[in-house]
Amino acid sequence: MTMKKFVNIATLATLAALAVTIAPLARAQDTIKVGVIAAFSGPFADYGKQMEGGIKAYMAQNGATVAGKKIEIIVKDTTGPSPEIAKRLAQELVIRDKVDFLAGFGLTPEALAVAPIAEQAKKPMIIMNAATSIITTKSNYIARFSMTLPQVSAPMATWAVKNNIKKVVTLVADYGPGIDAEAAFKNELAKGGGTVTESIRVPLRNPEFAPYIQRIKDAKPDAVFIFVPAGEQSIAFMKGYRERGLAEAGIKVIATGDLTDDHVLPAMGDATLGVITTFHYSAAHKSPENAAFLKSFAAANPNGGRPNFMAVAAYDGMAAIYEVVRKLNGKIDGDKAMEILKTIKFNSPRGPIAIDPQTRDIVQTVYVRKVEKIGNEVYNVEFDQFANQKDPGK
Numbered sequence: 001m002t003m004k005k006f007v008n009i010a011t012l013a014t015l016a017a018l019a020v021t022i023a024p025l026a027r028a029q030d031t032i033k034v035g036v037i038a039a040f041s042g043p044f045a046d047y048g049k050q051m052e053g054g055i056k057a058y059m060a061q062n063g064a065t066v067a068g069k070k071i072e073i074i075v076k077d078t079t080g081p082s083p084e085i086a087k088r089l090a091q092e093l094v095i096r097d098k099v100d101f102l103a104g105f106g107l108t109p110e111a112l113a114v115a116p117i118a119e120q121a122k123k124p125m126i127i128m129n130a131a132t133s134i135i136t137t138k139s140n141y142i143a144r145f146s147m148t149l150p151q152v153s154a155p156m157a158t159w160a161v162k163n164n165i166k167k168v169v170t171l172v173a174d175y176g177p178g179i180d181a182e183a184a185f186k187n188e189l190a191k192g193g194g195t196v197t198e199s200i201r202v203p204l205r206n207p208e209f210a211p212y213i214q215r216i217k218d219a220k221p222d223a224v225f226i227f228v229p230a231g232e233q234s235i236a237f238m239k240g241y242r243e244r245g246l247a248e249a250g251i252k253v254i255a256t257g258d259l260t261d262d263h264v265l266p267a268m269g270d271a272t273l274g275v276i277t278t279f280h281y282s283a284a285h286k287s288p289e290n291a292a293f294l295k296s297f298a299a300a301n302p303n304g305g306r307p308n309f310m311a312v313a314a315y316d317g318m319a320a321i322y323e324v325v326r327k328l329n330g331k332i333d334g335d336k337a338m339e340i341l342k343t344i345k346f347n348s349p350r351g352p353i354a355i356d357p358q359t360r361d362i363v364q365t366v367y368v369r370k371v372e373k374i375g376n377e378v379y380n381v382e383f384d385q386f387a388n389q390k391d392p393g394k
């Protein structure tokens with residue numbers, strides 16, 4: 001081989017090697033990556049699907065480029081509830097994929113497992129559902145766009161005592177959000193002169209409701225207050241409630257809106273008519289923002305069914321991410337991103353929302369709703385409201 005030829009080959013090889021290393025770097029600089037961690041399979045598969053649906057709806061409506069950067073969504077399935085898998089996925093997203101934001105988190109145990117990683121890596125962590133009060137205290141890089149259980153449960157107790165519901169049995173899922181709901185409801189009911197006569201806690205996974213429903217019937221309260229995680233469990237509870245004749249025994253159902261989640265409500269049908277809930281979002285909310293959201297969700301998710309509160313929190317969480325990218329002109333720094341997230345305030349499809357700069361938790365209207373028919377379909381129809389609700393524990 002001549003020297004000239006050797007140099008040429010060497011240069012080519014170096015150039016080729018450089019091209020391989022430079023290409024991903026160049027691409028990375030043009031892209032903002034959002035790692036979405038949630039259950040997309042298993043008993044809570046709907047949580048991931050609703051959140052992804054909300055993200056798609058936002059991006060379809062607002063485009064996939066902000067400040068000249070392409071927004072890339074990387075979806076990861078925890079199959080959960082599985083805190084260990086959530087933690088591993090977060091590590092991979094931070095180290096290997098070099099994401100700019102962590103987002104998603106349907107279930108409290110998964111959000112809690114990822115909080116230390118957000119803290120260490122200084123990655124903004126956008127909570128799109130997980131609703132135990134304490135979550136936002138676990139890292140300064142967390143901002144919550146969903147709700148907290150105390151925030152929606154205390155107003156239910158306020159409404160109950162005003163409506164002569166004084167003696168209540170509570171039934172909650174036995175983990176963070178359920179325990180929060182039970183405590184906030186009980187505390188607020190006591191302030192109004194009511195009493196929780198019995199507190200029942202049921203397993204998070206596959207609870208068998210029949211014996212609990214009998215216990216509620218025997219206790220003869222004015223009402224039963226419920227928190228179960230959104231989804232199939234609501235169907236089982238309401239079926240048992242009707243079959244065992246609790247309504248006929250004069251025992252009302254009051255609950256957080258997780259029980260009558262918009263996505264499963266059509267499948268629950270008439271069994272839910274008359275159920276009173278307090279919550280931050282109803283698909284039947286009347287506003288131009290909600291009309292635009294429903295339209296965009298349907299277009300972006302042809303078989304997605306009715307969007308629920310998780311889809312809305314994801315849609316709003318994306319709006320916040322877009323705002324951060326715009327304001328930082330595409331150069332994401334964790335601390336600067338958090339300063340912007342603390343000032344977020346806009347009209348969501350659910351109504352006005354803001355992030356409390358002290359707690360990084362959401363401030364919003366909590367509505368009182370009744371399940372009613374609109375045409376042939378059941379909806380949570382809002383009829384009263386509590387404006388500017390913070391998480392009462394903070």
Ligand code: PHB
Nearest residue numbers: 107108130131229230258
């Ligand atoms: C939670 O795990 O924080 C959670 C799950 C489902 C809900 C609400 C909260 O409906």
